[in-house]
Amino acid sequence: MSTSEGLVLRPCEGETEWPALVRIWRSAVEATHDFLTPEDVDFYESRMLSDYLPAVELTVAEVEETPVAFSGLAGNSLEMLFVDSTCRGHGVGSALLSRAIEHHPDLRLDVNEQNPQAVGFYQHYGFVVVSRSATDGDGRPFPILHMGQSAVGAAGTPIGLS
DSSP states (O other), rough: OOOOTTEEEOOOOOOHHHHHHHHHHHHHHHHOOTOHHHHHHHHHHHHHHIIIIIGGGEEEEETEEEEEEEEEEETEEEEEEEEOOOGGTTTTTHHHHHHHHHOOOTTTTEETTTTHHHHEEEEEEEEEEEEESOOTTSSSOOEEEEEEEOEEEEEEESSOOO
């Protein structure tokens, strides 16, 4: 797959498109969240349509009119970014993240500490850990790293991330 040609980022078309986004989510989670049990994945999937997707402004990445990834923003917070497992490593996630940063230079995000690929992805784009929570937003035992983009001071210390 070549995403340099034919990648389109667009607003989500609404609830009718959500089932496709849930399929992308599940593909991405199964490829990257090996710390989750199948029951955990089912738990989170059961909340996608009712709780998670309605709470964010969704951007869909598509190739040849087929959704392959999506991101969700709530203000300046990137609440979700998922790429179908067959499209990982082709620049789709980078395009979604760049779009979010373009619209929100003060972008913040949360990422599962147990997902080192995602942590590394965000660090590659200049995000640093601002704080850590021992549990996720549902109170489950999955540590979350809260990240923000760093302005690095002369001594190499992140500044402006209080």
